[in-house]
Amino acid sequence: MATRSQLALVLRRLSRAPANLNRQCSLQQSLSRPVRHFSSSGPRLFRRTAVASNGNFTSEKYPDIKRDSRFAQLTGDHVAYFRELLGSESAIIDGVTNDATDDIEPFNSDWMRKYRGHCKLVLKPGSTEEVSKILEYCNDNMLAVVPQGGNTGLVGGSVPVFDEIVINMSRMNQIIGFDEVSGTLVAEAGCILEVADQYLASKGYIFPLDLGAKGSCHIGGNLATNAGGLRLLRYGSLHGTVLGIEAVLADGTVVDDLCKLRKNNTGYDLKQLFIGSEGTIGIITKVSIQCPQRSPAQNVAFFGLESFDQVQQAFREAKGQLSEILSAFELMDEGSQALVRQVTNNKRPLEEQYPFYCLIETSGSNADHDSEKLQAFLEDVMEKGIVADGTLAQDETQLKSLWAWREGITEALGHLGGVYKYDVSIPLKELYQLVEDTRARVDAAGLLGDTEEYPVRAVVGYGHMGDANLHLNVSTRWFDDRVEKALEPFVYEWIADRQGSISAEHGLGLMKKKYIGYSRNPTMIGLMKNIKRTFDPNGILNPYKYL
């Protein structure tokens, strides 16, 4: 149990929080080794580089997936139609009648270069009407399409597998309107999340979603994948904040559900089906969303704990004592922090090491009140012996430094080599048990060790504790079939046994299509397939994925 003098020490220690961690963490992910399950929780620092145009195709990595022969092959006539429809040269990349491989490559591959298609045609519509005419034509001519936003997804959902036409939404990027009294934003689907958020900042509001990829991802893509991110704990999911959408169905029908009202009980809430549908039942073209006012005060605390039981106690106390100002409660284990330290060589926020660390963020309208609540909370949890040590950011630089110990994990791991990543949700009390059980399993198989002869460097866990969302990461020195066999289906079965989710926030895409049965029963999957058929009877929208 911490004494009062220890606590005072902690509260004085604030000025010594490392100041430049964020910058030092800005490392490109190493992609030098071929790793099948390489992924990341956010491409914040991704810079697109030239990609060699040979090999590494999804169709080669997944030979079981066959091109659907019902789909037509693209011809010059098709291209001519689209060229006339879209008018502008900048709205079309034609690899059918030209060699445009290099131009098309960024649309053919995901940012991790894990998935790569054979697309020969990219269309960039500038209006809902153009999206409608494109889809009507594709549906009539059995041309498969892939809707694409910022292409920052993690499960291969936004790139083609074969020769599907990419419908890229980047030209539909305008903010349409904002109501300063109600806080309702209306924007085109291709609007970049950070652009929308900066616009809202100028009005004193905030976009109710924040995630690492915000500089690239589109709000339409956020809806289509039901993005979760860092502040779901505070602002809730998109199912609650989105007020309306405009979308185009497979046959070109425009569904105008761009409602700007918080309440509208007139029939089935159809927009909800589009949220998280990953482009399989329609293309979202416009979004209407309820935005909260921006909080002028933000605080961040970082603390160490001796056990996962204490992490849970701390979470409960935080919810009770910080209640309405709590905006994030993040979890990191010692293993993940040790790797960040190894890569960045930064000074750790706390002097001692603990099995667990939590980062708490508060956002409120009164800085004095929030600091008082946060300090009272820290004092309380230390006196009760729940928290072993802690530090509070004193300024914006320290705040970012502390966040970097959480947000820098993905990059640090990527820098060290390949990573098997699982984005899962499990009832809180067993959340960390998955990491321990996985580590024990890999260890028992003789695959885990500190020296170069072991394929696995570490099994670590971190994530959005407030949402029971764990990122289980297995950091490897090289790709090894034995590791994959140890992990799968073990991890999925473990999660299914606890009614967890095998994809908490990343979606299904191509990567998890075949695993949906671990989180959804056959009845639900059957209903989903009915819905898919109802909305897209020819199956032209984002084929080979999702269901």
Add this chain to the structure above:
Amino acid sequence: MATRSQLALVLRRLSRAPANLNRQCSLQQSLSRPVRHFSSSGPRLFRRTAVASNGNFTSEKYPDIKRDSRFAQLTGDHVAYFRELLGSESAIIDGVTNDATDDIEPFNSDWMRKYRGHCKLVLKPGSTEEVSKILEYCNDNMLAVVPQGGNTGLVGGSVPVFDEIVINMSRMNQIIGFDEVSGTLVAEAGCILEVADQYLASKGYIFPLDLGAKGSCHIGGNLATNAGGLRLLRYGSLHGTVLGIEAVLADGTVVDDLCKLRKNNTGYDLKQLFIGSEGTIGIITKVSIQCPQRSPAQNVAFFGLESFDQVQQAFREAKGQLSEILSAFELMDEGSQALVRQVTNNKRPLEEQYPFYCLIETSGSNADHDSEKLQAFLEDVMEKGIVADGTLAQDETQLKSLWAWREGITEALGHLGGVYKYDVSIPLKELYQLVEDTRARVDAAGLLGDTEEYPVRAVVGYGHMGDANLHLNVSTRWFDDRVEKALEPFVYEWIADRQGSISAEHGLGLMKKKYIGYSRNPTMIGLMKNIKRTFDPNGILNPYKYL
């Protein structure tokens, strides 16, 4: 502009807030006159009394609605099947082989006695399996059913029109479990909202929904109607807070989507379709919902304003300054308050009269912080001349008294005679214009006046300002065809012109089925009908309503 001394006066005036308003407002609604559009925003004080068993049938009031001849007539064989299935005598009310009119009447009529069916059989299943077997049998035998929760709806959605079997959920009323760390409650659909909330109170949590009918309504019914209520502003809609459901489809298939996770991106979010589906695609049998921690501190302020522009300014300032602690922002016009005063004879909270009044509630974790924020807010809006006068509740009794000036409106109006009621949503800046335009129209038709020769006593407006949800009420001295002609379709067209909702929170039911086109376009209605057909191909679930 209010001076500081005026403000001090206001803040001292608190002890004079009327103490017994709530009790004095407890009046039964007068139902002595036949009024077609009589309804109310909440049956909090309703006591079920013996109902005369002749006349007033929905089928007579709506002669255009014909019984669907595809549905079978109930026979003794059907009853025998259900009797054997359900076992217990208390689980079935048989009016097919007996005369059970009096026993069945409470299930045949809604609480307003506005809708009345010809039901001859009430079934009260005690388990999901029983619901499943009932529906399977009904679907196989083409027997139409009406799912029924607490029967507190306002649009005739939960009572039969003809001889549909009532499936009443009151026996499935158990709380199944609660996770004290995550705040996830799992309960059967027939659990009464207030019971759930009291259970949660004992755990330091709150149900994220509150409404007048909480003593009677079922949480399954709340989901089925997507109930909004008083604190949607703070806790968001059920589309955001509900984590999972279990439901039974028309053919008896059990959909087990009783997820307890905040994040689960594995396929279409099917549960969202059931939220607000009013029993037309399945019967919700269990509910899993995310509950916030209960706020120990609550404050209520009540103030007067000179214009609707100032109401909007006050709302914006409240959102900015009270931000995370704001839990309600309610609007009442002078007309509505004058009627409450007329009926209750209570002393008004403020000495002067103003065209508009607002009630603000804050809920937070620290009483001192909240009071400081609220007082600073009041000081600010008075100094800026936005608010003309105000008072702050000093204790629980005063808090309830102030709330009664808002919550007592429905009963006061009911006490005075018939009321044409419209529960609508309109973009905020035009919210009150509907009341003014309607009043002008009724006045121009020579129907509005202070003396007994005018059918309309007053056209008033009040509601959930924070949700842009207006209750437009036309208080009448007697039912008069001219009034209805002046109001409809005028009101619906006015709302449609502004992309508003003709049913913000009450749903469609029977009452608004034919008006859905004012708030949804033919494309959306077509998609909804597809969904209905997919889930309930025989159309046995809650026929004649919704779509």
